[in-house]
Each structure stands twice: as C-alpha cells, then as structure tokens.
Amino acid sequence: MSEARASTTAASPPTTWRTWGGTVTAQPTAVHTPASTAEVVDLVRGALERGERLRPVGSGHSFTPIAEPIDAHVRLDLMCGILAADLAAGSVTVAAGTPLHELSPALERIGLGMVNLGDIDRQSISGAVSTGTHGTGAGLTGLAGAVRGLTFVAGDGTVHRVHRDRDPDLVSLLAVGLGAYGIVTELELDVLPAYRLHAVERPEPLAAVLDDAEEIAAAHRHFEFYWFPHTDRVLTKRNDPAEDGAGTPLPRWREHLDDHLLSNVLFEGLNRLVTRLPGLAPRINQVSARALSRREFTDASHRVFCTRREVRFVESEYAIPRASLAPVLRELDAWIERSGEHIAFPVEVRFAAADDVALSTAYRRDSAYVAIHQYHRRHMSRYLAAFEAIVAEHDGRPHWGKLHTLDAERLGRLYPRLADARALRERLDPAGVFSNDYLDRVLG
Numbered sequence: 001m002s003e004a005r006a007s008t009t010a011a012s013p014p015t016t017w018r019t020w021g022g023t024v025t026a027q028p029t030a031v032h033t034p035a036s037t038a039e040v041v042d043l044v045r046g047a048l049e050r051g052e053r054l055r056p057v058g059s060g061h062s063f064t065p066i067a068e069p070i071d072a073h074v075r076l077d078l079m080c081g082i083l084a085a086d087l088a089a090g091s092v093t094v095a096a097g098t099p100l101h102e103l104s105p106a107l108e109r110i111g112l113g114m115v116n117l118g119d120i121d122r123q124s125i126s127g128a129v130s131t132g133t134h135g136t137g138a139g140l141t142g143l144a145g146a147v148r149g150l151t152f153v154a155g156d157g158t159v160h161r162v163h164r165d166r167d168p169d170l171v172s173l174l175a176v177g178l179g180a181y182g183i184v185t186e187l188e189l190d191v192l193p194a195y196r197l198h199a200v201e202r203p204e205p206l207a208a209v210l211d212d213a214e215e216i217a218a219a220h221r222h223f224e225f226y227w228f229p230h231t232d233r234v235l236t237k238r239n240d241p242a243e244d245g246a247g248t249p250l251p252r253w254r255e256h257l258d259d260h261l262l263s264n265v266l267f268e269g270l271n272r273l274v275t276r277l278p279g280l281a282p283r284i285n286q287v288s289a290r291a292l293s294r295r296e297f298t299d300a301s302h303r304v305f306c307t308r309r310e311v312r313f314v315e316s317e318y319a320i321p322r323a324s325l326a327p328v329l330r331e332l333d334a335w336i337e338r339s340g341e342h343i344a345f346p347v348e349v350r351f352a353a354a355d356d357v358a359l360s361t362a363y364r365r366d367s368a369y370v371a372i373h374q375y376h377r378r379h380m381s382r383y384l385a386a387f388e389a390i391v392a393e394h395d396g397r398p399h400w401g402k403l404h405t406l407d408a409e410r411l412g413r414l415y416p417r418l419a420d421a422r423a424l425r426e427r428l429d430p431a432g433v434f435s436n437d438y439l440d441r442v443l444g
C-alpha cells in the first residue's frame, strides 16, 4: 500500500528555506531525506557524534519559526503513504512524511476518510499533528486527538513505538510534540468509513450568529464563520454528513469562479490595492460581504474541508473558552474601529471539543478558535499585539504554528502539563539535537 520511493541518505546541497507565509527564512547546512526509520537512526547518531542539530520539517506551512533549523533539516518526503489499514478497527498507519493532499485520496480509495481536517491539505501529516492543527466541529478534536500511536527516533538515536492502549499518558504528551522529542516516522490514526459532506454556505449578520454561535455549532458536525472587519456581516459554513450520500458537487464553473477567481485572483488584486491604499479596506469588505451568495453542495469529505489558498498571508490563532467568543470578537471589532487599522482579511472562527492531548490548544477545554490574518505584504504587529492583549484576558492558548509572542513562563500558566512536556524533552533529547530558538522560548 505504501509508495516505494528512491532511497537516499545523502544530503541535498543547502538552499534557502522559506515558510509558506514568508515569515521565516533560513539556510540549513544540509537537507537530509531518509527513506526509512533505520536511516533516521543513522542520521541522529551521526548528528550526535558531530554535535550537530537536526530539525524535522514538513511542508513549511507554520508561520512561527518552529521548524527553523540551527544546522540541518530532515525532510521525510521519501517516507510517504499508507503502511497498514484495519477497516474493522477504524485505524490506519501512515508514513510520517505523507502530505494530507495525498493521504485523503489514498484513504478514499480504500473506503476510509479522516475524522476531521483543517482548511487546506498542503501540510504533512506529521507537521499537522505536531503543531495541533485542527479543523472545526464542536464535538470533534483536532488531528492529534485521532493519534493512536507513534513511532519516533529520539535524540539518542533510539526507536520508540508508543500506543495509547498501552501508554495513554505518553501518547498524550507526544502527539502535539512540536518536533521537540524526536523524529516521528509513523503515525497510527483513527479514521472513519469514507463519507460525503453536505455544505451550506451563506452570508448572515454577525450579531445574530454571535448570539447563537454555541447552539449552531452544537447542531452541526462542522460549523465555522468568517467575519469581515469593518462590517457586521459574516459568511457561515455548515457541513453535515450527507443523508444517503445524495447531493452533487459544485459545478466546475462555480468552483472555478468562487474558489479560484474570486477567492484567489480577485482577492489578491484587492489586497494589492489595499496595500497601497489601506483606507479602501472598509469599503471593499462591505462590497465583498454583500457580494457573497449562498451556495450548497455535497462532495467527498476531504474536498469539502479543504480549499486552495493562493493569496499569501500571515496568521495568528488562539483557542479560547467558548463563552469568550462574543466578548473577544466585540473587543476586536471595537479596537479595529478605534485604532484606525484597516483590515481586509476576514477573521475566522472555528470550534473544537476538549481533548486529552497535553499540548493541544483544546486540552480539557471545549474551545472556540479566533484567527486573524493579514496580507503578507502588510504589517501585522499592531493588529497582533491588540489581538493578543484581548485574548490574554480570556486565557487564550496560541496555535503553535501561528504567530504569537508567548514564552514558557506564560504558556506554563495556560498549559497545565507544560512542565511534564519539558521533563520528557529533557529525557528523550538530552543533548538538544532537535532544539531551536522557538522551542527554547516556548518550552523553556
């Protein structure tokens, strides 16, 4: 079932590495592409001997410097595909380098589907799980909540296989692992029989949606909305399993019009315009929010979850208690109007159920997520500072892969198990083979 790809332990010549959002650039001394767990062991042992540091990296879609290398990068591009599937048990084992856009169609071909996904599928499964990537669904956890077991190579070159049936506490600590404990080579995940989703998207007033947000989220498998700053309008998205599989996908022309021409080509043009003339943002948002029309379609779950994001942006996202959602959005709205800041990118709101994953943003807390975005050519610092000040009052927990300024001291008050995570890191990576500045800042 897994794809055989050419094996090589040789390092590629260094080139500049850049995150998708352009937030971090680095010059790794080497880029290693092992093809097996044994080759990862050799790499780690070699690095230990030479006193080098290795940073596992996925597809570079984090906005934080979480995957920034001090010395070399390790990419698992050659470790890709489904290694085993147990349809009766609802589980699959996947190679850690598998990108989500390959994983979902491969699962569909054998009659399976991911329990939930975020809004794009360009990430690697290991990168997505390691930072606590999530989609939306009041009764559903993020991707790490679906982790049954992991195989990884620790900082001393030893191979570990952990499973939640045998050691739930260790899996809880390792799932959102930030790439701090080792290089994950395989993941066992909960999956569902392949399913189709019926999507209903429509514009609505912000106030009405905020009043009922928790009830709406509870009534649908997936509910999210995008609020257009400077307006009182939102675009809501409700996705539910399609009854008896009925319903049709969007016609090709409509998909092309909405998801390519409007969401990407036109939106890029508007953002370039707003970069030169920021004062146009409120008027553009008014027009965009009014121009959005209702659409309804049914498709394979992964095609409904994920869209194309071609307009480059930077993002920060915090998980907050659900009851804090309305106050946070109202305070953010008030700040935007008071500050004179012009924001053309919508604010995204999603939901997740409490989980038991130690470094998950939804650890033991039913959560709402608020994400702010800014076009990559515009400054984010004032907006980010105001947003962080607002969510701080509500015990907001930052997404590990999205911009935030918190350090271990503050994070320790938000994540009750941060000290356990730090102790585990010291045990599994005593020489700091996987360390970088970001990990030292957030874990201490």
Ligand SMILES: Cc1cc2nc3c(=O)[nH]c(=O)nc-3n(C[C@H](O)[C@H](O)[C@H](O)COP(=O)(O)OP(=O)(O)OC[C@H]3O[C@@H](n4cnc5c(N)ncnc54)[C@H](O)[C@@H]3O)c2cc1C
Pocket: 020, 021, 055, 056, 057, 058, 059, 060, 061, 062, 063, 066, 067, 076, 096, 097, 117, 118, 119, 120, 122, 123, 124, 125, 126, 127, 128, 129, 130, 131, 132, 133, 134, 135, 178, 179, 180, 182, 183, 184, 185, 309, 399, 401, 402
């Ligand atoms: C356009 C866009 C849309 C996004 N949408 C969402 C969304 O809907 N929901 C959401 O929650 N997030 C979202 N994100 C954030 C994104 O999902 C995370 O930042 C994710 O970690 C990126 O995965 P990656 O493969 O690019 O990992 P990278 O950014 O390359 O790495 C992330 C972390 O994973 C570690 N890692 C990677 N591979 C391994 C391995 N084999 N073993 C151990 N550690 C490893 C790295 O060391 C690093 O710490 C989005 C980001 C972008 C740019």
